[in-house]
Amino acid sequence: MSTKPILHRDDPDAEPLVGNVKVTRDDWLNVAMDVLISDGVEQVKVLNLAERMAVSRSSFYWYFKSRQELLDALLARWQATNTAALIAQAETPADTITAAVCNVHRCVVNSGLFDTALDFAVRDWARRSGKVRRMLDQSDAHRLEALQAMFMRYGYEEVEAVTRARVLYYMQIGYDLAQLNEPVKFRLKLLPYYLLVFTGVEARAEEIEEFSAYARRFWEGEAT
Template sequence: MAEKPILHRDNPDAEPLIGNIKVTRTDWLNVAMDVLVTDGVEQVKVLALAERMGVSRSSFYWYFKSRQELLDALLTSWDQTNTAGLITQAETPAETITAAVLNVFRCTTNPELFNTALDFAIRDWSRRSGPVRNLLDASDARRVQALADMFRRFDYPDLEARTRARVLYYMQLGYDMAGLNEPYEQRVSMTGSYLEVFTGKPANPDELAEFAIYAKQYWRA
């Protein structure tokens, strides 16, 4: 009796994989992402990843031609998660500028919308790689541009829109990098004041209440 296929390659027209191959392309990416975040890009090695998953290194080559292709896939995943996530939140329709900024706060509150640890890992990687530095610079520019466009939609003059966008973006990066161990109550109590600093406008209490409910899912009490 023929052995049943365990999984298929990413190409649906390819022959199924037979035998003791138990991981998918997504598994390789996820484990590589974990190692990138915790140990840095130098430790993202095919043999080490295979040992961590308990599979043969040869199974890696069903999905990737080389380690470089895996690294490129990690960069693509980062861009599609973090850069696209922040831009999407900045472009989300809102009735007020404070509600629009709260949409951006949701992005950096919810790790499914923006993976802060991954962003820091990419920044660390960029210090040792010119091409990654170029990708990061382009990503930062796109993010800041999206935030500036957000302020322009609410009739902020161009220079002010660009300035407020940079203050909002780089303050948020620094805030996350500091890793402040704030209780939920303290952090959410300051949200209105942050909004006034970023926008020059007072926040609507209903907006703040809605955001507080959302944030509580992700911020530890």
């Protein structure tokens, strides 16, 4: 879930801003990201963001030449977080394919690696913009290529690797979109069977235990 961003001026650990500056470039980006996720790209407007931060909209132009530059920065951040994180997790060394899939699934439970709400917001945005649609298609292709390469590292033939990569990737997108709100215990109970379906291989007990412990740290507070 996306949380309301803390402005630099409200962060007790942040260095004081110099002069009359009340917000930073990251503040504009963070609030814009929050609006994109909660209300859609149509509401990512300079005046709207300025009102949320209680600043003059003229300060926006200290950091961005135009609204379009802000939108481009949002897309760049999405690419640098979600897409880069999923690819990095797919490329993380692991002893077995089941452990490798668990590495990828860390993106599912850790929004610091992969922000699902942001991904859905960009997919919604892509329905209205050909440019964003092309970027999304390229991003999906890069993610799938990384997952395919992951399977091939463990000896899967190319066609099977492509198929398993697509099953793993698109199943997770649909799973998140369904918002099942499953109890943690039940979801983790299914983990060994999901891994078997994704890989055709039974996962080691220690792999299940390690991922389950990782997931619980991020799902803490959910009903068990």
